[in-house]
Amino acid sequence: MDNVTTTRTSTRIAIVFHSGFGHTRRQAEAIEAGVRKVEGAEALLLPVEEVDRHWDDLEAAQAIIFGTPTYMGAASAAFKSFAEASSRSVMARGYLWKDKLAAGFTNSGARSGDKLATLIQLTLFAAQHGMHWINLDLPPANSSAQGSEADLNRLGFWLGAAAQSNTDEGPDTAPPESDLATARHLGKRVAEAALQFARGRDAALLPA
């Protein structure tokens, strides 16, 4: 049974992710929920294990949001495998992702957990494909006496959405709601930007 879900509308946002134990999948599903909030946006939730049957669907997307757990201070081996496969299936066939929008998210056991290294890795991956990176656009929170664990962007990242899952909790309770809300924010932001780009491109193609 195919594990891919889609919602039908016009501008497609693909979410390509790996999750070894289900925590990063929760974050990916929150990103998808954020995309679905935007009228005119279509979400494609795609585990890296199924990418081989969906390269064409990725080519048809206006934006691709990349997600991976942070393992050993970097993207997981399964995500890296997908990234390397894109060299043959996307770059070598004519830089098929050039000028698409890109964004990223990661989840780990520790609060920092060296997640920034993973987000930078995702940014470089997108840049190698000639994509335009969309950042998180949320002020860093939980950094004052008034702050709390319930704050959006409680972990204080700028480059993408971060989540932290206690290592003794399963994906039913981790990551916490604040990190899922942060992920929903990123999904919505990317979908809005993708619609702006798509409409701008359409307008630019009209005769003057």
Ligand SMILES: Cc1cc2nc3c(=O)[nH]c(=O)nc-3n(C[C@H](O)[C@H](O)[C@H](O)COP(=O)(O)O)c2cc1C
């Ligand atoms: C091989 C391995 C390496 C890990 N390395 C890190 C790490 O560098 N930093 C960290 O904070 N957590 C690390 N963790 C913890 C995971 O990031 C954490 O359990 C995460 O929630 C797993 O997400 P998943 O359920 O989507 O696989 C590691 C876990 C594994 C299995």
